[in-house]
Amino acid sequence: MVPEKIWVTAVVVTYNRKELLTACLEALLQQTRRPDRILVINNASTDGTEKLFAAGGAFARPEIELVTLPENVGGAGGFAEGIRRAAYGGKSAIWIMDDDTIPTPGALEGLLSTWEHLQAEGVSPSFLASTVFGPAGEPMNVPVIDQRTTDNGYSDWYRYLGDGCVRIRQATFVSLLFPGEIVRRVGLPIAEYFIWGDDTEYTRRLVRDAGPAFLCGQSRVEHRRFNVKKISVFEENNPARIRLYFYYFRNALYNARIYEGTGRTAGRFLGYLAMSFSVFFRKNQQHRMQKFLTIQKGCFAFLAHRSPSGQPERRG
Secondary structure, eight states: OOOOOEEEEEEEEEESSSEEEHHHHHHHOOOOOOOOOEEEOSSOSSGGGGTTSTTTTTTTTTTTEEOOOOOOOOHHHHHHHHHHOOOOOOSSEEEEEEEEEEEEEEEEHHHHHHHHHHHHTOOOSSSEEEEEOOOTTTTTOOOOOOOOOTTOOOOOTTTTTGTTTTEEOOOOOOSEEEEEEGGHHHHOOOOOOOSSSHHHHHHHHHHHOOOEEEEEEEEEEOOOOOOOOOOOOOTTTOOHTTTTTHHHHHHHHHHHHHHHHHHHHHHHHHHHHHHHHHHHHSTTTTTTHHHHHHHHHHHHHHHHHHSSSOOOOOOO
């Protein structure tokens, strides 16, 4: 039985990708269990995105709300704003995704059915994640399994494998479902991260402060990212994207400080510095100086500002 009692707000963050956004919204409207509300956070797009929602536009519908921000605040800022607007108490849920996420028709139904089943088993998940695949069925955005041990020294990430889900420690913002009321306890994603690492921090915070999380085998989405490979500064050759790796390295160090302790943070810092030199001296490496400086800037920005504004304090 599909749980109909839960009010679901889907939050989609977009920036200058109206074709992908169109595919995402069409997929949301074709769900076997539709979201009750669709909230689109538009990061000041300049490609005519707003016309899709104007009178006579393809998505001028009462259940769809467009919020256009005055400037591009990145994925992190967009999700922070969307979650803030979507957070209700009571029986409500927030379903978040980027504009290049294309849910299969049963994606939301699968998440809600798993949520209902786990609650019947006495488990209150902090969030559920969909399985994510690329356009050709490639594995993408694979979450980290929670291998923390139980009282007898074994991990139990597979406890609910027979029910189609496994326990995870962190995931990306490519199709996550969580209770709206949980936001009052854990807060919002850190908007200052701008891009990369905000989902790692937030999902780890959800697990730490609000309970176990699960990967749901009944829910599947397609991620139409332009590059299906794992993100790597070594393979990145677009100068406009290379500069964004500043956030990748800085934010990874922030996350290490919050969740991994001083020793591992120091190890990551030294490892990233070594990586910057490896990039610089590697044969046939394009844009080597830009990559070297970007990694260095990310590392030293972490040292100069040990925590971004609004970063939660490390507990436990």
